[in-house]
Amino acid sequence: MNKNLIRRSALVAVAGAASLVLAACGSSDETSTGSSPSGASSASASQSGHSAADIAFAKGMIPHHRQAVKMADLAPSRAGSAEVKKLADEIKKAQDPEIKTLSGWLTTWGEQVPAEGAMDHSVHGAGSGMMTPEEMDKLKASSGKAFDTAFMKMMIKHHEGAVAMAKTEKADGSFPEAKTMADAIITSQTAEIARMNDLLGKN
Known part of the structure; x- marks a missing residue:
């Protein structure tokens, strides 16, 4: 018993x-299968993991890119060189989607997207590379080789401003996707500056 x-x-x-x-x-098992909800929460945490530097980068880069796109829009009807037309097209194709992405971030963060034609003067001081209305009018009034030269000289200055803003974002920003975009801007626009300097040297 x-x-x-x-x-x-x-x-x-x-x-x-x-x-x-x-x-x-x-x-x-619940922990492993529950990875998607925890992944979602970490994704939303990263969505909100931005700083004042990220907001300044987005608010500054949107009007900056918009102006570059407006400059590029002038090339098909005014540029004399096929290389300049091609370059302008590439600039527009690169920067249009970035404007949409930057605007989406600001909306997600509950921030105001800069209005069309608006310029943040706190961001666009000396060295920003933004064209004045007078410079834009002068570009619109030119054509052929004169347009090509003016366009490239202005766009080099414009790109240098964007690269400086992107370097500030890389140094001070917190939002990973913004820092990745900043890195891409530095790489692509530095290459375009070299290309434009080369074309100007051939003129």
Whole structure:
């Protein structure tokens, strides 16, 4: 009788241990299968993980890019060189999507997207590379080789301003996607500056 009791107690103990193991497995399974909700929360955390520097970068780069796109829009009807037309087209294709992305970030962050034609003068001081209305009028009034030269000289200055803003974002920003965009701007626009300097040297 005692042996039976001992055996039964042992079985209960084994069953209890087995249920504990199963419970542990269950909780680990829930953790692994629950990775998407926790992933979602970390994604939303990264969405809000921005700083004042990220906001300044987005608010400054949107009007900056818009002006570059307006300059590029003049090239098809005014440029004399096929290289300048091609360059302007590439600038527009690169910067239009970035404007949309930057605007999306600001909206997500509950910030105001700069209105069309608006310019943040706190961002666009000396060295920003933004053209004055007079410079834009002068560019619009030119054509052929004169346009090509003016366009490239202005766009070099414009790109240098964007590269400086992007370097500030890389140094001071917190939002990973903004820092990635800043890195891409530095790489692409530095290459375009070299290309325009080369074309100007050939003129």
